[in-house]
Amino acid sequence: MAVLVYADNSGGMVPNSALEAIYYASKVAQEKGTETIAVAIGTIDNSVLESLGNYGADKVLHYSDDKLKDFDSQSYTKVVSDAIGNTGADVIIFSHNYASKSIGPRLSAKLQAGMAVSVLELPKVDGDSLTVRRSVYAGKAFADVTISSTTKIIAVTPNAFSPEVTDKKATVESAGVDLTDADFGMKITATNKVTDKVSLTEATIVVSGGRGLKDASNWGMLQEMADMLGAATACSKPVADMGWRPHSEHVGQTGITVRPNLYFAIGISGAIQHLAGVNGSKVIVAINTDSEAPIFKAADYGIIGDAFEVVPKLNSAIKSLKG
Amino acid sequence: MNVLICIAKVPDTTTKITFTDNNTKFNTERVQWVINPLDEFALTRAIEIKEELGGTITVINVGLADTEPLIRKAFAIGADEGIRINAEPTDCFFVASQIAHYAKEGNYDYIFAGRETTDYEGAQVGGIVAEMMGIPFIAGVPKFDYDGTTATMEREIEGGKEVISLNPPFLASIQEGVTEPRIPSMRGIMSARTKPLTVVEPVEAGSFVGVNSYELPPAKGECKYVEADNAEELINLLHNEAKVI
Numbered sequence: 001m002a003v004l005v006y007a008d009n010s011g012g013m014v015p016n017s018a019l020e021a022i023y024y025a026s027k028v029a030q031e032k033g034t035e036t037i038a039v040a041i042g043t044i045d046n047s048v049l050e051s052l053g054n055y056g057a058d059k060v061l062h063y064s065d066d067k068l069k070d071f072d073s074q075s076y077t078k079v080v081s082d083a084i085g086n087t088g089a090d091v092i093i094f095s096h097n098y099a100s101k102s103i104g105p106r107l108s109a110k111l112q113a114g115m116a117v118s119v120l121e122l123p124k125v126d127g128d129s130l131t132v133r134r135s136v137y138a139g140k141a142f143a144d145v146t147i148s149s150t151t152k153i154i155a156v157t158p159n160a161f162s163p164e165v166t167d168k169k170a171t172v173e174s175a176g177v178d179l180t181d182a183d184f185g186m187k188i189t190a191t192n193k194v195t196d197k198v199s200l201t202e203a204t205i206v207v208s209g210g211r212g213l214k215d216a217s218n219w220g221m222l223q224e225m226a227d228m229l230g231a232a233t234a235c236s237k238p239v240a241d242m243g244w245r246p247h248s249e250h251v252g253q254t255g256i257t258v259r260p261n262l263y264f265a266i267g268i269s270g271a272i273q274h275l276a277g278v279n280g281s282k283v284i285v286a287i288n289t290d291s292e293a294p295i296f297k298a299a300d301y302g303i304i305g306d307a308f309e310v311v312p313k314l315n316s317a318i319k320s321l322k323g
Numbered sequence: 324m325n326v327l328i329c330i331a332k333v334p335d336t337t338t339k340i341t342f343t344d345n346n347t348k349f350n351t352e353r354v355q356w357v358i359n360p361l362d363e364f365a366l367t368r369a370i371e372i373k374e375e376l377g378g379t380i381t382v383i384n385v386g387l388a389d390t391e392p393l394i395r396k397a398f399a400i401g402a403d404e405g406i407r408i409n410a411e412p413t414d415c416f417f418v419a420s421q422i423a424h425y426a427k428e429g430n431y432d433y434i435f436a437g438r439e440t441t442d443y444e445g446a447q448v449g450g451i452v453a454e455m456m457g458i459p460f461i462a463g464v465p466k467f468d469y470d471g472t473t474a475t476m477e478r479e480i481e482g483g484k485e486v487i488s489l490n491p492p493f494l495a496s497i498q499e500g501v502t503e504p505r506i507p508s509m510r511g512i513m514s515a516r517t518k519p520l521t522v523v524e525p526v527e528a529g530s531f532v533g534v535n536s537y538e539l540p541p542a543k544g545e546c547k548y549v550e551a552d553n554a555e556e557l558i559n560l561l562h563n564e565a566k567v568i
Binding site for chain 1: 336337339340342360361414415416419438441442443444445446447448449450451453454455458459460461462463465475478479480481482483484485486487488489493496498499500503529531532533534535536537538539540543544546547548549550551554555557558559560561562565567568
C-alpha cells in the first residue's frame with residue numbers, strides 16, 4: 001500500500017519543509033517496498049511538480065480546481081481523502097505545519113487513523129504498527145509512540161531531515177474531485193501574505209531578541225543581521241506581551257517551537273519556557289550582559305556583553321564574510 | 324450565545340520534566356497542574372464576548388476526578404457550567420470522540436479548543452471533534468470576534484495571515500494573542516463553588532496512539548565564550564567551526 005505525502009503549495013512553490021516530508025515519505029515507502037505519491041493542490045507549475053521526484057516522489061496527483069484557491073480544512077480534507085481512496089495509501093505524511101494541523105485531524109476522524117506529530121525520526125515498522133520518535137513538552141523530552149490503526153498519519157518536524165537529492169522526475173497526473181458548497185465552510189475576507197519574509201518554523205537561522213533590547217525601536221540591528229543571514233526574526237514571551245513584536249514571533253512553550261541550525265538569543269535570559277521552544281536548535285548563541293543568565297547553560301557559544309555593542313560588531317563581521 | 328470550551332489539565336509551564344517507571348510515565352511528584360494555557364486564552368476570550376452578548380459558557384474536560392479543581396478554576400474565571408467525562412485521556416482520538424459525542428447533543432454556537440496542549444502537543448482534538456460533528460474547523464486563531472451572527476477571526480498560515488468570516492456552528496483552535504489571561508476575582512472564586520459540574524461516563528471509542536517510553540535530550544556541552552571586545556571572532560567560529568553560516 002502506497003505512502004501518500006502532502007506537498008504544500010506556497011504561492012506556486014513547494015517549501016523546504018514539504019520537500020523534507022516527501023523525502024521522509026520515500027524512506028518509509030522504501031522500507032515498506034511501495035511507492036511514494038505526493039498530492040499537490042492549487043496552481044503550481046508542472047515542472048515544479050516533476051521536480052518533487054528529486055526528493056523521492058514517484059508520482060504527483062495534482063488537484064488544480066479553481067475552487068481550491070483558498071485553504072479550507074473541509075474541502076482540502078476531501079481532496080486528500082480522494083487521493084487516499086485512489087491510491088489505497090495507508091501511511092499519510094505531512095510536514096507539521098498549518099496544513100497538518102488542519103487536514104490531519106479531520107483525516108484521523110474520517111479514517112479512524114492514529115496521528116503522530118512533531119516526528120523527528122524515521123519510523124520502525126513492527127508488523128502492522130509504526131513506532132516513531134517525536135518531541136513532547138515543547139522539546140523538553142522525546143516520546144517513542146506506536147501508531148496501531150490501519151491507516152497512519154505522521155507529521156514530521158521541519159528542519160529535522162536533510163533530503164538526499166537525486167535527478168529523478170516524478171510523473172504528474174491531474175486529478176479532480178466533486179466539490180459542492182457544503183465542502184466550504186468559511187469565507188476569506190482578507191489576506192496578508194508577507195512573501196519576502198522567512199517563515200519562522202522553516203528558517204535554518206533564527207535571530208531572536210528579548211527584554212535586554214529595551215525597546216521595540218531597537219530591533220533594526222536584529223533585522224539587519226537576519227536579512228544578511230537569510231534568517232527569520234523571533235522574540236521571547238515578555239517582548240510579545242509588551243507588544244514590541246507580534247505574538248506570531250514568540251518562541252517558547254506557549255508560542256512556537258523552532259529547531260533551526262543556528263539560534264541567536266540576544267538579550268534573552270532563558271526562562272525554562274523559552275528554552276523549551278528552542279533547545280532542539282543545533283547551535284545556540286547567547287548574548288547577554290548577565291553572566292549568570294540561564295541561557296548560557298543552553299548555549300554552545302556565548303558573549304557576555306551588551307547587545308548594543310556586540311551586535312553591530314557581529315553585523316560588520318557578517319558583512320565582510322558575506323562580501 | 325452558547326459556547327463550549329475544551330480544557331485539558333497540563334503541568335505548569337515552569338515544571339522540570341522528569342519520568343518514572345523506567346521512563347514510561349511522567350513524574351507527577353511536586354507538579355503544579357494548570358488549565359492548558361492555550362485553553363485558558365480561549366476561555367477568557369469567550370468570557371469577554373459573553374460579557375457583551377450574554378449567553379452560557381460550558382467547559383468540558385476528559386479526565387478523572389483530579390481535574391475538578393481546574394474546572395472550578397474555570398468557573399472562577401467566568402465559565403458557567405462544567406462537564407467532566409470520567410475517563411483517562413488516552414490519546415487525541417479518544418478524547419475528541421468523547422467531546423464530539425457530548426457536543427453533538429448541545430446547541431453550541433461555536434466550540435473552542437486550545438491549538439495544542441503544552442505537554443503532549445497533539446494538536447488534533449479540535450480538528451477531530453469538528454470532523455466528527457461535520458462543522459468547519461479553523462486551526463490556530465490568534466484573533467477572534469463575534470457579533471452574535473458572524474465570527475471574524477485571523478488565522479496564521481505559512482508565511483502570512485488571513486482574515487476569515489463565518490457563521491456558526493464551527494470550531495476554532497485558539498493560540499496566543501487572542502487575549503490576556505485573567506486572575507479570578509474574589510466574587511468569581513466564591514461563585515465557583517456552587518456552579519454546576521456534571522460528571523458524564525465515557526462512550527466506547529478507539530485509541531490508536533500510545534507512548535512506549537520517554538527520553539530526556541542529552542545534556543548540552545560547555546558553552547564556549549568569546550570576549551565581547553572580540554565579538555567578530557564569534558562569526559569566524561560559526562563559519563569555520565560550527566559551519567552554520
